[in-house]
Amino acid sequence: MSSTISGRPSMPLVTNKKSSSTNNGSTSTTDTKRATSIEGIVDTAIPKLKKESSSGFNYQSLTESTPLNVPKTKTKRKLPVRSHSSTNVELSYHLPQLKNIGKRKPTTSGDDRNNNNEERIHLTSSNLKVECDDNRTETSVHKTMEVEKVELPMSWKPAKKQITIERDSWDHKIEFLLAVIGYAVDLGNVWRFPTAVYLNGGGAFFIPYFTLLIFGGLPLFYMELALGQYHRSGVFTVWNYICPLVKGVGWATLLINFMMAMFYNTIISWAVFYLVKSFNSIGSELPWKHCGHSWNTNCCVAADITEYKNNLQSVNTANQMSTKTMINTSSLLAQSAQYCNRSVYSTEEYFYRRLQEVDKADGFNNLGKIKWELALYLFIVFVIVYFALWKGIKSSGKAVWITAIAPYIVLLILLVRGVTLSGASIGIEYYLKPKLNLLKSFTIWNAAATQIFFSLGPGFGVLLALSSYNKFHNNCYRDALVTSTINCATSLLAGFVVFSTLGHMASVSGKTIEQVIADQGSELVFIVYPHTIALMKWSSLWSILFFFMLITLGIDSTFGGLESIITGLCDEFPNILGRHRSLFVLG
Numbered sequence: 001m002s003s004t005i006s007g008r009p010s011m012p013l014v015t016n017k018k019s020s021s022t023n024n025g026s027t028s029t030t031d032t033k034r035a036t037s038i039e040g041i042v043d044t045a046i047p048k049l050k051k052e053s054s055s056g057f058n059y060q061s062l063t064e065s066t067p068l069n070v071p072k073t074k075t076k077r078k079l080p081v082r083s084h085s086s087t088n089v090e091l092s093y094h095l096p097q098l099k100n101i102g103k104r105k106p107t108t109s110g111d112d113r114n115n116n117n118e119e120r121i122h123l124t125s126s127n128l129k130v131e132c133d134d135n136r137t138e139t140s141v142h143k144t145m146e147v148e149k150v151e152l153p154m155s156w157k158p159a160k161k162q163i164t165i166e167r168d169s170w171d172h173k174i175e176f177l178l179a180v181i182g183y184a185v186d187l188g189n190v191w192r193f194p195t196a197v198y199l200n201g202g203g204a205f206f207i208p209y210f211t212l213l214i215f216g217g218l219p220l221f222y223m224e225l226a227l228g229q230y231h232r233s234g235v236f237t238v239w240n241y242i243c244p245l246v247k248g249v250g251w252a253t254l255l256i257n258f259m260m261a262m263f264y265n266t267i268i269s270w271a272v273f274y275l276v277k278s279f280n281s282i283g284s285e286l287p288w289k290h291c292g293h294s295w296n297t298n299c300c301v302a303a304d305i306t307e308y309k310n311n312l313q314s315v316n317t318a319n320q321m322s323t324k325t326m327i328n329t330s331s332l333l334a335q336s337a338q339y340c341n342r343s344v345y346s347t348e349e350y351f352y353r354r355l356q357e358v359d360k361a362d363g364f365n366n367l368g369k370i371k372w373e374l375a376l377y378l379f380i381v382f383v384i385v386y387f388a389l390w391k392g393i394k395s396s397g398k399a400v401w402i403t404a405i406a407p408y409i410v411l412l413i414l415l416v417r418g419v420t421l422s423g424a425s426i427g428i429e430y431y432l433k434p435k436l437n438l439l440k441s442f443t444i445w446n447a448a449a450t451q452i453f454f455s456l457g458p459g460f461g462v463l464l465a466l467s468s469y470n471k472f473h474n475n476c477y478r479d480a481l482v483t484s485t486i487n488c489a490t491s492l493l494a495g496f497v498v499f500s501t502l503g504h505m506a507s508v509s510g511k512t513i514e515q516v517i518a519d520q521g522s523e524l525v526f527i528v529y530p531h532t533i534a535l536m537k538w539s540s541l542w543s544i545l546f547f548f549m550l551i552t553l554g555i556d557s558t559f560g561g562l563e564s565i566i567t568g569l570c571d572e573f574p575n576i577l578g579r580h581r582s583l584f585v586l587g
Contacts, residue, residue: 175397182404182556203434208448220458228467234568235461278543288350410549418500427503
């Protein structure tokens with residue numbers, strides 16, 4: 001049947017009404033006659049009824065204590081409506097489809113109601129409401145009436161109850177902003193951005209970077225926030241509204257987010273490894289500060305060798321007429337340094353030979369044994385992520401208060417320490433000095449676009465999922481401006497921290513900035529930063545803070561990627577996954 005209520009198909013209804021009848025030519029108030037009318041369908045909150053008989057009607061749902069019947073006589077198109085003190089019903093139907101359903105002849109006895117060879121099914125009900133169109137030219141009737149009885153053939157069967165899951169909303173607007181900022185500001189801001197600046201003309205890189213932010217990144221960022229907020233749907237369901245033909249884009253996004261989440265969780269497990277070692281070194285020196293460990297080579301140079309005063313001692317000669325200064329070879333290992341192609345800082349060897357144990361692997365053919373210590377830390381990361389996401393935005397909205405704010409506190413502390421190091425100005429000058437001739441190269445524009453889109457994260461479905469929990473009239477344009485501005489400002493701040501440290505390392509080692517970065521590559525956060533921290537007083541404390549910051553940066557990005565997957569699948573399969581979100585997240 002084509003008529004609908006609340007977007008669902010309607011079902012026909014047969015109602016029995018009591019009315020006054022004529023006895024001996026006069027109207028009696030005690031006598032009643034029954035008029036049967038077909039008034040469409042009943043649509044309410046309890047189980048849907050699906051018709052399997054040959055009448056071709058489609059029942060959707062009924063509520064309780066209402067007998068339903070379909071008489072076997074024929075009906076006219078003009079349907080009588082009589083009032084009676086009974087249950088209110090709203091119904092909807094189209095007349096052309098009523099031709100096989102008839103109206104019984106009225107009788108003078110209410111007891112004859114069950115004597116017309118009708119099949120009935122009784123449901124319990126208290127309030128039924130039915131609406132019908134009152135546009136007879138369109139072959140439909142719209143009446144509101146009171147229904148005493150609704151009768152159906154026994155062949156009608158109740159359908160499964162449709163489950164509607166109420167969508168959560170952010171408790172506070174600031175939680176949404178922190179979640180978006182936490183997702184956008186990740187490890188890429190700390191190590192990808194400084195590396196991109198170094199490789200693409202220093203300060204000249206800022207020109208294509210901000211140009212593509214305004215004309216590329218920000219519009220896409222805003223568009224994804226608006227789509228999620230308007231449709232209030234995940235990355236799969238939203239394509240039903242845009243273009244169902246390309247719904248596979250949502251599944252491709254799921255795979256990308258899954259791989260990114262696994263990547264970030266691995267990086268976080270490394271940070272947890274360093275964090276645990278930092279706690280263990282409280283009251284002593286950090287394990288990557290000096291050489292002489294089982295994982296070190298003869299080419300190892302202690303991190304604090306740059307502080308030459310700590311590696312020199314004053315010795316009196318035999319005649320005690322002059323004083324000579326000699327190098328402490330126990331720290332420098334000068335006896336064997338001549339056999340090395342290059343010196344390697346202890347922080348670098350700690351990362352490659354202690355953490356990753358690359359010396360024990362032989363490519364993909366022999367990856368080495370499982371490092372159970374790292375496997376345990378990876379499991380801990382998954383546990384943290386689970387408890388942050390198992391209740392959706394109600395739990396993750398509280399977690400972002402820590403994971404999104406803590407990195408800024410630590411970055412500011414490291415900035416103050418970095419700019420006070422000797423040689424910091426060398427690195428900062430390199431960071432800000434532009435090489436404008438590189439602007440003619442396509443490479444610099446490509447690198448800027450890569451950094452903008454990777455950092456802001458449009459197209460991953462995360463912004464769409466997070467904004468789907470916003471209120472409909474939220475100002476998402478302002479949110480896009482605020483969060484994208486904070487994201488880019490964080491990248492600039494991290495650049496000052498990194499290049500001040502690089503300037504210091506270049507100054508004390510006699511190398512150029514290019515050589516320092518070339519030696520370290522993209523592992524700046526596990527080599528350069530730990531090196532700087534090892535030179536500070538209370539180095540264990542700073543190390544704990546720094547690696548805690550790395551953990552929070554990575555976890556925020558993991559939150560976003562996995563929330564996109566969870567929201568999308570729960571919206572796509574609400575009856576299966578939406579009802580059991582906690583178990584689904586655990587799986």
